[in-house]
Amino acid sequence: MESETLARSIVAALRNSGHKAYLVGGCVRDVLLSRQPKDFDIATDAPPERILALFPGSGCVGAHFGVVLVRNGSDQVEVATFRSDRDYADGRRPTSVHFETDPREDALRRDFTINGLMMDPETGEVLDFVGGRADLERRLVRAIGDPEARFREDHLRLLRAIRFAARLNFAIDPATFDAIRRQHALIRTVSAERVRDELARILTEGGARRGFELLDATGMLDDLLPEVAAMKGVAQPPEFHPEGDVWVHTLLLLDRLDRASATLAWGALLHDVGKPSTFRVADRIRFDGHVEQGVRLAHGILDRLRCSRQATEQVEALVEHHMRFKDVPRMKESTLKRFLRLPKFDEHLELHRLDCLASHGQLDTYELVRRKLAELPIEQLKPEPLVTGADLIAEGYTPGPRFSEILRAVEDGQLEGRLASREEAIEFVRREFPR
Numbered sequence: 401m402e403s404e405t406l407a408r409s410i411v412a413a414l415r416n417s418g419h420k421a422y423l424v425g426g427c428v429r430d431v432l433l434s435r436q437p438k439d440f441d442i443a444t445d446a447p448p449e450r451i452l453a454l455f456p457g458s459g460c461v462g463a464h465f466g467v468v469l470v471r472n473g474s475d476q477v478e479v480a481t482f483r484s485d486r487d488y489a490d491g492r493r494p495t496s497v498h499f500e501t502d503p504r505e506d507a508l509r510r511d512f513t514i515n516g517l518m519m520d521p522e523t524g525e526v527l528d529f530v531g532g533r534a535d536l537e538r539r540l541v542r543a544i545g546d547p548e549a550r551f552r553e554d555h556l557r558l559l560r561a562i563r564f565a566a567r568l569n570f571a572i573d574p575a576t577f578d579a580i581r582r583q584h585a586l587i588r589t590v591s592a593e594r595v596r597d598e599l600a601r602i603l604t605e606g607g608a609r610r611g612f613e614l615l616d617a618t619g620m621l622d623d624l625l626p627e628v629a630a631m632k633g634v635a636q637p638p639e640f641h642p643e644g645d646v647w648v649h650t651l652l653l654l655d656r657l658d659r660a661s662a663t664l665a666w667g668a669l670l671h672d673v674g675k676p677s678t679f680r681v682a683d684r685i686r687f688d689g690h691v692e693q694g695v696r697l698a699h700g701i702l703d704r705l706r707c708s709r710q711a712t713e714q715v716e717a718l719v720e721h722h723m724r725f726k727d728v729p730r731m732k733e734s735t736l737k738r739f740l741r742l743p744k745f746d747e748h749l750e751l752h753r754l755d756c757l758a759s760h761g762q763l764d765t766y767e768l769v770r771r772k773l774a775e776l777p778i779e780q781l782k783p784e785p786l787v788t789g790a791d792l793i794a795e796g797y798t799p800g801p802r803f804s805e806i807l808r809a810v811e812d813g814q815l816e817g818r819l820a821s822r823e824e825a826i827e828f829v830r831r832e833f834p835r
C-alpha cells in the first residue's frame with residue numbers, strides 16, 4: 401500500500417532528524433487486528449514548522465492543532481505534533497492546545513483506548529499508555545479516562561463509539577455506555593454534516609444492524625432519526641412479513657448489507673419509513689400511500705443531514721420504486737424496459753433482493769429481472785428514437801403538451817417491437833394522432 405510506504409518513510413525521516421515519531425490511532429488498531437488500514441497517521445514531537453521544513457510541498461490542515469498533510473503524488477499522510485488539549489468550548493474543538501514532547505500526553509487526550517496506541521513501524525513495538533491492547537483483546541470500546549468528560553469535549557464521540565463497536569463487533573465498556581446514555585442528547589448540537597458522515601459510515605462499514613440497535617439503546621436514534629425510531633412496534637401483515645414489525649424488518653435488511661454504497665444503504669434504512677404514519681387496519685393491516693409518504697420523509701431526512709442533491713435523488717428513487725417489483729411479472733414490455741433502465745438500477749435490484757430476504761425470502765421476481773437484464777442489451781432498453789419533436793413539426797404538428805404523449809406512444813411501440821423504422825413510426829403517428 402503506497403500510503404503505508406509513505407508513512408514509513410516519513411517516520412524514518414523524522415527520526416533521522418532527531419525526532420520521535422510513531423504511527424498512531426486507527427492504523428495501529430487495524431494492524432493489531434490484522435485488518436488493512438484505510439489510512440495512516442503519524443504523531444511526532446517535531447513542531448509543525450519543522451515538519452513543513454522537512455517535507456517541502458506539505459500543507460497545514462490544522463495549523464492551530466499542529467497537523468500537517470504530507471503528500472507524495474496521490475498519497476497523503478497526516479503528521480501531527482504531540483499535544484495536550486485545553487478546554488473544549490463548543491463540543492467539537494479545544495479552545496487551545498499545548499504542544500508536547502512526551503507521547504504519553506498525546507495519547508491521553510484521544511477518544512478511545514483502542515485509538516490511543518502508537519507503533520514503531522520498523523520494530524512493531526507498541527506504546528500503550530491507556531490500556532488499548534488489553535481492550536483490543538477483550539474486544540471492548542472504552543473511553544480514555546472519564547467517559548463523560550471525553551463526550552463533553554467532542555460530542556461526535558458519542559456516535560463514533562457506536563461506529564467502532566458496530567464495525568469491529570466490539571462491546572462498549574459499561575461505564576462508557578452509561579455515559580453515552582446519560583449524555584445522548586448532546587449529539588443534537590453536532591453539525592448535520594458531521595452526523596451525516598458518521599451515520600453513513602455506520603451504514604456502510606459493516607455491522608449496520610448492530611449500529612442501529614446501539615443507536616436505539618442509547619437514545620440517539622430518537623435524537624437523530626425520529627422517523628426511523630417510529631418504526632418500532634408498527635405491525636405488518638404476517639402473510640407478507642412473517643418476520644415481525646417494520647423495525648424488525650428494517651434491522652434484518654440492514655443485517656444483510658455488505659459494504660453497500662451510501663445511497664443503497666440509506667435506501668435500505670428508509671425504504672419503509674412511510675409505513676408508521678400510514679398504518680391502518682381494514683380487511684388486514686394496510687399502508688396505503690406509504691411509498692409517497694416515504695419519499696417525502698426520506699427527502700426531509702436527507703435534506704436535514706445536508707446530503708447532496710444527487711445522493712438524495714437516488715435514495716428517493718429507491719424508496720419510490722421499491723414496491724414496483726411486485727408488478728414486474730404483469731408489466732407491459734415497454735413499462736418493464738423503462739423500469740430496467742432506471743439510473744443505477746443495480747441498486748434498485750439489490751434493495752429488492754434484501755427486502756425479500758428480510759421478509760418472505762422469495763426471490764422469484766429477483767431472478768426474473770436478472771434474466772431479463774441478461775437477455776436485453778442496452779440498445780433494446782433505450783433505443784435511438786424513431787421520431788423526434790422536429791419530425792412532428794415537419795409533419796405539421798404544433799409544439800405543445802401533446803408532443804410528450806405522441807413521443808411516448810411511439811416509444812411504447814418501439815419497445816414492444818411493434819414499430820421498427822422511422823417510416824412505420826410516422827405512419828403510426830398519422831393514424832393514431834390525426835392533426
